[in-house]
Amino acid sequence: MSSDLWQRCCERLATELPEQQFATWIRPLPAGLVTHTEAGPVMSVRVPNRFKLDWIRNQYAARIEALLAELNGQPMRLELSLAPREALSPRPVAAAVHALPQGLNGSHNGHAVAPPVVSPAPAPASQPSRNRLNPSLTFDTLVPGRANQMARTAALHVAGAPGQMYNPLFIYGGVGLGKTHLMNAVGNALLADRPDAKVLYLHAEQFISDVVKNYQRKTFDELKAKYHQLDLLLIDDVQFFAGKDRTQEEFFNAFEALLAKKAHIIMTSDTYPKGLVDIDERLTSRFDSGLTVAIEPPELEMRVAILIKKAETEGAQMPEDVAFFVAKNVRANVRELEGALRKILAYSRFSHKEINIALAREALKDLLSIQNRQISVENIQKTVADFYKIKVADMYSKKRPASIARPRQIAMYLAKELTQKSLPEIGELFGGRDHTTVLHAVRKIGGERSKNTELNQQLHVLEQTLKG
C-alpha cells in the first residue's frame, strides 16, 4: 500500500519534472515507507548520501508533500533521511532501507535531521590515494552562502549526474575561497555514490610534470591511457598552464577525449576563461563551453558561520559575538579566517583563558593592524576610475551621464563592501552625497551583480586588484 502511494507519487513527478531531473534525483530513490504517528501519516524515504538529501529537500520536498497529500486525501509529512553507510554501493539501496540506525530519523518538522558530520566514504582501499582527493573536503564541511551558492549548486548537480549538464564546470575566484574544497567535494561525493568511479584530482602543476616526464620517456600513450579512462577529472589552478604549449596540447587531447565519452571535467582558476593569459584560445573557449561560475569572497554572515563551524570541528566553542568580531575584521578569504581561528584557539589554550572579544583582539593584534591599513575609499575611487577610464575627479563631481554615474555607483558599492565606512561617511567622500544615494548604488550594483555575468566579472577583477 505504501509503496503503491510512493509509486503513484513518482509517476506524477515523472510527468512534471524534466526527464533528466527525474532520472537523476527521483527514480533512483528506494520506495518510501508510510508510518502512522500521532501527528498523522509520515512517508519515510532513505536517501543514499548527504548531498542528494540536501538537494532533494531543497528542490523537491515541498512538491512531494503536496502530491502525497493530494493522492492520499490528507496531509502527509515527508521524512527524508540518510541511508546507512552499507547501502552506499552500486546495488540498489532498497535492500537496506529497514536497517536505519537510531539517530538518523527525521525531525518533527518534516525535514530530515542529518547526523553531525556525514562524510562520504573514503575511496576504496584498493586505490588508497590514487585519486589524490582529500577526503575531508566534502559538501558536509563546506559552509554554504551567497558567495558560493551558484558554484555549490552546480557542483552538487555534477556530483549527482556527472557527464551531463555543466560539462566542463569552470570555477574561478580569488585565493582561499574554497575552489579546491568544492572540486574535492564533487569527487568525494561521486565516489561515495559510485565507489568504482575513476576520479582523479590534480593540481595543474602535477599535470605539467606528468607531461614533462612522459615527454622525456617518450611514453605519451601511457599518459593518454591514464587520463582518457577517467570518469571525472579535477584540475586545480589551470592558470598554471600559461606558456606551457606541450602541456596545453596534451590537456586539449585529454579534454576532447573525456568530453566525447561523457566523462566530467571540473577546473578551477584564479580568473574566468577569457581572462587567462598565455593559454591557447582553442583551449580557453573550450573551458567556457560548459558552465563558468565564480566563487566570491564570503559575506559577513557566511564568515561567521564558517568560524563557528570550524571551531566546532576543532572541539571548541566560539561565541557568536567573537565570531562577528573576527568576521568583521578578517575579510579577505576563508584561508585567512582559518588562520585567525587557529591563532585564537592556540592563544586560548595556551593562556587557559576563555574565548571572548578581548582575547581575540589580543590574539589577532598583528593581523588587525595590517587589516586597518588595507583598502581606502580613495584607493577604490582611483582603481575604479582607472578601470573604466574616467577621471578620479568624476567620482566627486555632480556629472550624471551613465558613463560616469555607473562607475561611481560601482565605486560606492565596493567602498561599502571592502571598507568599514558607514553610508554617510562614504557619501561624504563622494563629493558630499546623501547616504540614500550610496544606499541606492549599493543595492543596485549588488542586485545586478547576481544576474549580470559581465558586471560580476568586472567587480571580481576590481576586488582582486584592490586586495592586492
Ligand SMILES: Nc1ncnc2c1ncn2[C@@H]1O[C@H](COP(=O)(O)OP(=O)(O)OP(=O)(O)O)[C@@H](O)[C@H]1O
Ligand atoms: N565555504 C567554506 N566552508 C568551509 N570551509 C571553507 C569554505 N571555503 C573555503 N574553505 C576552507 O578554506 C581553505 C581554503 O580553501 P581552498 O583551498 O579550497 O581555496 P582555493 O579557492 O582553492 O584557493 P587557492 O586558489 O589558493 O588554492 C580550505 O581549508 C577550505 O576547506
